[in-house]
Amino acid sequence: MKNERGFTLIEMMVVLLVISVLLIITIPNVTKHNSTINEKGCDALIKMVEAQIQAYEIDKGTPPADINALVDEYLTTEQTTCPNGNVISIGADGKVAAN
Template structure:
């Protein structure tokens, strides 16, 4: 008499689990690295859009915004003239990288000559007091390295 048993042996199940674990060990780090790169590239694209908005403002008005025409608080830039006429919004929900609390979003600082203050946010808008200059820089999540600069 022959038994007709169906199913997998313990050895077969363990072999499949080991194979899946090896594949996961190879694939998961690649996905994590790709996600970080994608967030950085999204912020670079946002920085380019901000610079393009500032340039459109300059073309229409003959001068860039002055540092006193915009304000920044908690990663959000506000100010009539630029928002919403040239760009919809500049707040922390727009940036994609995972920086420390209070460092996400946008910041404003005054540019004097070719001197740029240290960054306070992921995307910094540097404006002159007389409206002659406007630059944008995008930083990595640690704010230690410049990912993109409009200079």
């Protein structure tokens, strides 16, 4: 008889069990950190828009009326929405906020 070496069914089941446990542990952590990443991305985008407002004021001599005044020359349309879906706007006092 030949000595055929291979994995038994029990060994394969143990490996699948270990992989399943690792997935069960990691997936909730990844989704929890995803919202944190989106919030930090939104904060960074707001800081960038504030910098673009300052550049607009230096070039034009007056603050922009709204976020649309910055689009095309200073921002792209993708930069007016945060990664978490909030829309960036400029308030009457010149403050940038994501709503």
